[in-house]
Amino acid sequence: MSLAISGSSTGVLDWPAAFKDALVTALVAGALGLFIVGFRTADFGKGLGFEYQFVDLAIACGVIFAGRFALSCARGGTSVVTLLLGAGLLAIALLAPLPSAFLRTVSGLAGVALLVAGTWTSVRGTSAGGGRIAALSAASDVLGTRVFPWFGAALLGVAVVLPFMPFADQKVMDLGILILTYVMLGWGLNIVVGLAGLLDLGYVAFYAVGAYAYAMLSTQHGWSFWMCLPVAGMLAATFGVVLGFPVLRLRGDYLAIVTLGFGEIIRIVLLNWTDFTQGPAGIGGIPSATLFGRVFAENAPAGGQTFHEWMEIPFSANHRLIFLYFVVLALALLTNFVTHRLRRLPVGRAWEALREDEVACQALGINPTNTKLTAFAIGAMFAGFAGTFFAAKQRFVSPESFVFIESAIILAIVVLGGMGSQVGVVLASIILIGLPEWFRDLGLYRMLVFGVAMVLIMVFKPRGLISRREPTIRLETGGGP
Numbered sequence: 390m391s392l393a394i395s396g397s398s399t400g401v402l403d404w405p406a407a408f409k410d411a412l413v414t415a416l417v418a419g420a421l422g423l424f425i426v427g428f429r430t431a432d433f434g435k436g437l438g439f440e441y442q443f444v445d446l447a448i449a450c451g452v453i454f455a456g457r458f459a460l461s462c463a464r465g466g467t468s469v470v471t472l473l474l475g476a477g478l479l480a481i482a483l484l485a486p487l488p489s490a491f492l493r494t495v496s497g498l499a500g501v502a503l504l505v506a507g508t509w510t511s512v513r514g515t516s517a518g519g520g521r522i523a524a525l526s527a528a529s530d531v532l533g534t535r536v537f538p539w540f541g542a543a544l545l546g547v548a549v550v551l552p553f554m555p556f557a558d559q560k561v562m563d564l565g566i567l568i569l570t571y572v573m574l575g576w577g578l579n580i581v582v583g584l585a586g587l588l589d590l591g592y593v594a595f596y597a598v599g600a601y602a603y604a605m606l607s608t609q610h611g612w613s614f615w616m617c618l619p620v621a622g623m624l625a626a627t628f629g630v631v632l633g634f635p636v637l638r639l640r641g642d643y644l645a646i647v648t649l650g651f652g653e654i655i656r657i658v659l660l661n662w663t664d665f666t667q668g669p670a671g672i673g674g675i676p677s678a679t680l681f682g683r684v685f686a687e688n689a690p691a692g693g694q695t696f697h698e699w700m701e702i703p704f705s706a707n708h709r710l711i712f713l714y715f716v717v718l719a720l721a722l723l724t725n726f727v728t729h730r731l732r733r734l735p736v737g738r739a740w741e742a743l744r745e746d747e748v749a750c751q752a753l754g755i756n757p758t759n760t761k762l763t764a765f766a767i768g769a770m771f772a773g774f775a776g777t778f779f780a781a782k783q784r785f786v787s788p789e790s791f792v793f794i795e796s797a798i799i800l801a802i803v804v805l806g807g808m809g810s811q812v813g814v815v816l817a818s819i820i821l822i823g824l825p826e827w828f829r830d831l832g833l834y835r836m837l838v839f840g841v842a843m844v845l846i847m848v849f850k851p852r853g854l855i856s857r858r859e860p861t862i863r864l865e866t867g868g869g870p
Contacts, residue, residue, distance in 0.1 A: 407461035415454035422446055452478060456499045475504035541812040548718055552711045562710040564826050566717055566782065570775055571822045573721040575802040575814035576728055577771030582800065583808035584732065585764035586744030588645040590796050591632070591652025595625040595769035597659060597791035599776025604672040604786045605665075614678040614781050618774060625773025626766040628655075633765040637758055640747070652796055659788040671787030677709065678716055678781045713782050720778060724771045725811055731767070740764055798822075 423446065431440040459474040479500030551557055551565055574596065581589045602621035606612040612620075636647050659666045666672070677684070684695055731737045739760045742750040751757050780786050802821055806813030 407458055410461060411454045411458035414457040415450045418453045419446060419450040422449065452499050472504060475500045479504065541815070544812070544815055545722075552714055557707075559707060559710060562707065562714055564823060566710065566714050567826060568818050568823050569714070569717045569721050570779060571799065571802060571818045572815055573717065573724050573775045574772060574799045575806065575818055576721065576724045576811060577768045577775070578799050579803050579809065579811070579814055580728060580731075580740070580771075581764050581768040582803050583810070584728075584737065584744060585740040585761065587636075587761060587764060588641065589648045589765075589768070590645045590793075590800065591648035591650070591655075592768070592772060592799055593791045593793070593795040594632075594652040594655035595628055595772035596776040596779070596795070597655055597786075597788075598625045598628050598769075599773030600780040600786045600790070601659065601666060601672070601776075602773070603777040603780045604675050607676050607780075608672060608674060614676070614777070618777050621777040622770040622773040625776070626770040629765040629767075629769025630762055632769075633762040637761060649793070649796075652791075652793060656788050656791055659791070666788075669788060671785055671789075673785045675780050675784045675786070677784060678713065678778075680712060713778075717778050717782075720774050724774070727767075727771075728811065736760070736763055 428439045428441045428443075431438060455474050455478060462474075477500070479497060481500075548565075548569070552562065554561075574592070578589065578592050581587050581592070599621040602624050603612075603614065603617040606617045606620065607614070632648065632651050636644050639647055660669055662668070663670075732740075739750070739755045740763075742753065742755060743757060743760050743764075747757055750760070779790075783790075798821065802814055802817040805821065806815070806817030
C-alpha cells in the first residue's frame with residue numbers, strides 16, 4: 390500500500406517512489422564520485438600513496454539524497470518538506486563543523502537551491518502566485534523591448550568609466566578584459582547561432598586561426614598588431630567559408646557534429662605541425678599592441694619610445710592593461726555595431742528567415758548557400774579579431790588555449806543570454822566568466838558554483854536571460870475599408 394499526499398496544485402506525491410528515486414540518485418552519484426572524491430594520490434614523503442575521503446563522499450551522497458527527495462516533494466506539491474530540507478542543509482553548511490570546505494560548499498549550494506525551488510513551487514501553486522508569475526512574465530517582455538536598450542547604454546557607460554575607478558587594480562582590469570573578450574566572441578557566435586540558427590560547436594577554431602595568424606606574422610615577419618588585425622580577420626573568414634561548404638546540406642545535430650570535428654581538426658593540426666606552429670611548445674615573444682608606435686614597457690626598445698616617456702608621466706604596469714581594455718572594448722563595440730547594421734540589411738533578414746524555416750526561406754527566393762556562408766564568414770571574422778587581441782594580450786599562444794570547452798562556454802553564453810539578444814550576451818558573459826574568475830579563491834569549487842548557476846538559469850529562464858527582442862522589421866497593419 391503506497392502512501393500518498395495530495396499536493397496543492399501539482400498532483401499527488403508517491404512517497405515510496407520519491408524515496409526510491411532519491412536513493413538511486415545518491416547511489417549513482419556515489420559510484421561516479423568514488424574515483425573523483427573518494428580517494429586520490431598524494432605524496433607522503435616516502436612515495437606516492439592513496440588519501441581516502443570516504444567520509445566526505447558519504448556525506449555528499451547524503452546531501453544529494455536529501456536534495457533529490459526534496460525536489461520530488463516540490464514537484465508533488467509538498468513544498469513545506471522542500472523548504473525544511475533546504476533550511477536544514479543551509480544551517481548545516483553555516484553552523485555544523487563539517488570536515489572539509491567541499492562539504493560546506495555542497496551543503497550550502499544544495500540548501501539555497503532547495504529554498505529557491507520550494508519558494509517557487511509554493512508561489513506557483515496558488516492562484517495569486519500564478520497571477521503574479523504571469524504578470525512577471527509580461528513585465529519581462531516589456532523590459533526586453535523598452536528597458537533593456539537603456540540598460541545596455543548604462544552597461545556601456547560603466548564599461549567606459551571602469552578603468553578610472555579607484556578600485557580598478559590589475560585584477561579588475563584583467564577580469565574586465567577577459568569578460569569583454571568573451572562578449573566579443575559571444576556576439577560573433579550570435580550571428581551564426583542566434584540569427585542564422587546554425588549550431589556551431591567549433592567556433593574556437595576561428596579564434597585559434599586569428600591568434601596564430603598574428604603570432605606568426607608578428608614574430609617571423611615583424612608585422613604590428615594593427616597590420617595583422619584585418620589580415621587575421623580575413624583569414625578567419627576564409628576558414629569560415631571553408632567550413633561552410635561541407636555543412637550546406639546539414640542541419641541540427643549533424644551540423645553540430647561536423648563543426649565540432651572541424652574545431653578538433655584545427656587544434657590537432659596546431660598541436661602536431663611543429664615546423665609551422667611550434668606544436669605543444671607554443672609561440673612566445675609575441676609583441677603587444679602599441680599606441681602610435683609607443684610601447685607599454687618600462688624601458689624603450691632600440692630606436693623606440695615608451696608610452697610613459699611620450700606622455701611624460703611615471704611608469705605604471707596598469708597603463709598597458711588600460712590600453713588593452715579600451716582596445717578590446719572598441720573591437721567589441723565594432724562587432725555590435727556591424728551586427729546591428731547587418732540585421733537591418735537584406736542579409737540579416739535572410740539569416741532570420743533561414744533560422745525560422747529553411748524550406749520556406751528557399752521558397753521565397755533566398756539563396757540558402759550564400760546565406761549560410763555569409764553567416765559563417767562574418768562570425769568567423771570577429772572570432773579572428775578576438776584571437777588577434779588574445780595573442781597580443783597574452784604574448785604567448787599554444788593549442789591548449791583553444792580546446793573544445795572554449796567553444797562550449799561561448800555557446801553557453803549565447804544560449805543563456807538569449808539567442809539573438811546582444812545585451813543578453815553581455816549579462817551571460819558577466820555571470821559565466823566574471824563570477825567564476827572573481828571567486829577563483831574557491832579553487833575547484835568555483836566550477837560547482839558555475840554549474841549550479843547554469844542549472845538555475847535554465848530552470849527559471851529556459852529561453853535565456855533576455856528571451857525577447859525587437860524584430861528586425863515590423864509590419865504595420867493600417868486601417869482599411
